[in-house]
Amino acid sequence: MNYNDIHNDFRLNGDYLDKNKLIELASKLVKSEEIYEQDFGSLIFQWFDEKDFILLTTSGTTGTPKQIKLQKQAVINSAKATGIHFDLKPKDAALLCLPTKYIAGKLMFVRALVLGLHLDVVNPSSNPLENISKTYDFVAMVPLQVLNSIEKLHLIKKLIVGGAKLDRKIKEQILSLNSHCQVYETYGMTETITHIAAKKISEVFFTALPHAKISVDNRGCLVIDAPSVNSEKLITNDLVELKEPNQFKWLGRVDNVINSGGIKLFPEQIEEKLTPFINNRFFVIGKEDDILGNKLVLIIESEPYVIEPEIFDILSTFEKPKEIQFVTKFKETATGKILRKDNLR
Known part of the structure; x- marks a missing residue:
């Protein structure tokens, strides 16, 4: 799939938009008073420009935030891997409630383009479901958003959570709901183009997605080999316990x-x-x-x-x-x- 291609079933806020219509929309969004709309407009422009990469800023968790290049084909490969792992289908309803300045928000848009999702975009606030009443097949959030959305999780079929560890108290609240919402914690970073592993919140061990192979170095830290999203092996500072060739338990950061x-x-x-x-x-x-x-x-x-x-x-x-x-x-x-x-x- 070429990065200029758009799945026939793709919808944005209910409408099918081809490349020209998306760029026309982006021209309006970048002039918006809302920062999240400006960022979304910039993402659309970047995705459909002549370059084969996008630029983005890392989160700065382990040091000064830095700009890195991600190949658009690698981003598409990541989107497809997520679609396979979470069994996403064309016309599934998805909600983008994360800032598109960062990788997780960018990927929700690209997944919709590549997989043919029906994507709604809302302000990435700390309570994104506040004014939502419709049901979604797939949503990504950070832990604070999950905490503020617990009473409405029944509106979501599959929810992935990343950006930080999900607090045990939040997990217990979710599990006590007996909701049909399947909640997954994800593991990944900007360099792996979001998650390379996931687990249900009731589970202890993460399972690597099919496109990623895992091992540990002599410090006991996770090493990731996912050539479809990054040509280099990534040596992390995350201490892990391996269970199976594709499963690991996160113990903490070696630098902590x-x-x-x-x-x-x-x-x-x-x-x-x-x-x-x-x-x-x-x-x-x-x-x-x-x-x-x-x-x-x-x-x-x-x-x-x-x-x-x-x-x-x-x-x-x-x-x-x-x-x-x-x-x-x-x-x-x-x-x-x-x-x-x-x-x-």
């Missing part, structure tokens, strides 16, 4: 691991244990210490309050925080990921 008194502590696993007991957003991080080398610090997004020491009974001796800090508002990336080190005092 804390060596405290000679014991390796995995922040993401400690946070998972504490989630039921802390209502505000929080994380744990290492802070330099003369005795331990690094001590474990709990940082909570809140005005200071008294924490009952019993909540730490679930943790082992080494996992218990040696210091607690409160931050009124977390510093984040543009896509809402917490910048851990920038919030430590």
Whole structure:
């Protein structure tokens, strides 16, 4: 499929638009007062220009955001892989409620073009289903949007969640609904053109999509070989446990691991244990210490309050925080990921 091709069943907000009509629409969108419409117009222009790549900005989770080139054919290949894995059919209704400035939002548009989806575009707010009453076959969201949409998840048949780890409390709320909505956590990054693996929220292990092969390096970190979307093997900083050749459990980021008194502590696993007991957003991080080398610090997004020491009974001796800090508002990336080190005092 050529990147200029549009599936016959493609619809945008109810209308079939060919290339010329889409470019005509983009000319109006880039003049809009709404940032999300300007970004969407820019995406349309980029997709249908003469170049064989699109430019986009990484999220900046692990460093300074940077511009990278993605080959349009690789983006099409990613869209097709998603369609196969999630059994998406032409004329399936899809909702684009993510910013098209970033890869996840761009891919929803390209999937619609390539797979013939009927795509509706709304403001990528924190509560995207607020004014929605129709049913959708396929939607992608970030965790905050899911949290604010729980009462309306019955309107969605398949929901993929990415951008950050889905909190255990949110998972429990979703599972208690007994809704027909199938919710999947996804694993991926800009360089893999969104997800290369997914799992239902009731599952522990991610399953790689057919276009991706996985292995681990000598640090125990995930290595991704997905030549249809990236010609180079990607060596990540994500510590994983392999189960099958195509399945892995995410343990945490190697650059977040804390060596405290000679014991390796995995922040993401400690946070998972504490989630039921802390209502505000929080994380744990290492802070330099003369005795331990690094001590474990709990940082909570809140005005200071008294924490009952019993909540730490679930943790082992080494996992218990040696210091607690409160931050009124977390510093984040543009896509809402917490910048851990920038919030430590």
